Amino acid sequence: MNNILYIQCSPKTAGSHSGQxxxxxxxxxxxxxxxxxVVLRDLSNAPIPHVNSQHTLASEKPESMRTAAEQEALQLSDTLIAELEATDVLVIATPMxxxxxxxxxxAWIDHVVRAHRTIKLTPQGKVGLIGDKRTYIIVSSGGHHTRQPAWQPDFLTPYLTEILRTVGITSIEFIYLEAMNHGPEAAKYAVAQARLHTDEILAKLAN
Incomplete structure (x- = not known):
């Protein structure tokens, strides 16, 4: 069984470059x-709340010591973690x-990256407990950031790489849709380049 978890992040309900x-x-x-x-988690049309004090306090307690209210405070987090654990392939579509x-x-990250549940704290550092997942991250941006000189900085790529590694996910491939706000020709070129990239990925998977 190959389960796919598809996370959609764009606030645009229509016309999202990354989503389309x-x-x-x-x-x-x-x-x-x-x-x-395929499981769709649409964070734009159904946003999840940011973690609160009840979540934080409950997550710091051993499961056997949590009250019913504390267990309820972690219910959404547990659901999101279970979705991630059950998947074989993770696809994240996000704007920069x-x-x-x-x-x-x-917000999704803060629910699934959780001490004592998806990461183990050791004297040597954090150890991911989720296990590796084949992960594809589709990123749309108004300017370009992979070519030099870059038009804008990119803190998204290193952040997602590191935070997913923290829970044990290291097989990550980024697919970029760059300079999408620089006219129809630039957007058309970006989509064509990204499609070449995804065609290569799909061809490898089919073999």
């Missing part, structure tokens, strides 16, 4: 991978907001 491209890519993955099951991830994606 990711939907096409997920369809391709569904054809390339046998026995697939102010050089980094949008707040809805940060």
């Amino acid at each position: 491209f990711a939907q096409e890519f997920v369809k391709g993955l569904s054809k390339a991978l046998p026995a697939k099951n 907001h102010n050089y980094t991830v949008p707040s809805v994606l940060k």
Whole structure:
């Protein structure tokens, strides 16, 4: 069984570059991978709340010592973690907001990156407990950041790489849609380049 968890982050309900491209890519993955099951977590249309004090206090207690209210405070976090644990392939479609991830994606991250649950704290550092997942991150940005001189900084790529590594996910591939706000020709070129990239990925999976 190949389970696909698709996380959509764009605040645009229509016309999202990352969302439209990711939907096409997920369809391709569904054809390339046998026995697939796709779970959509749409953070734009159904945003999840940021963690609060109840969540934080409950997560610091051993499970056997939590009250019913504390267990309830972690219920959403447990659900999101279970979705991630059950998946084989993770697809994240996100815009780059102010050089980094949008707040809805940060909220999801704060729920799934949890001490004593998805990360183990040791004297040598943090150890991820989720296990590796084949992960594809589709990123749309108004300017370009991979070519030099870059038009804008990119804090999204190193952040997502490191935070996913913290829970044990290291097989990460980024697919960029750059300079999407620089006219129709620039956007068309960016989509064509990204499609070449995803075609290579799907061809490898099909073999």
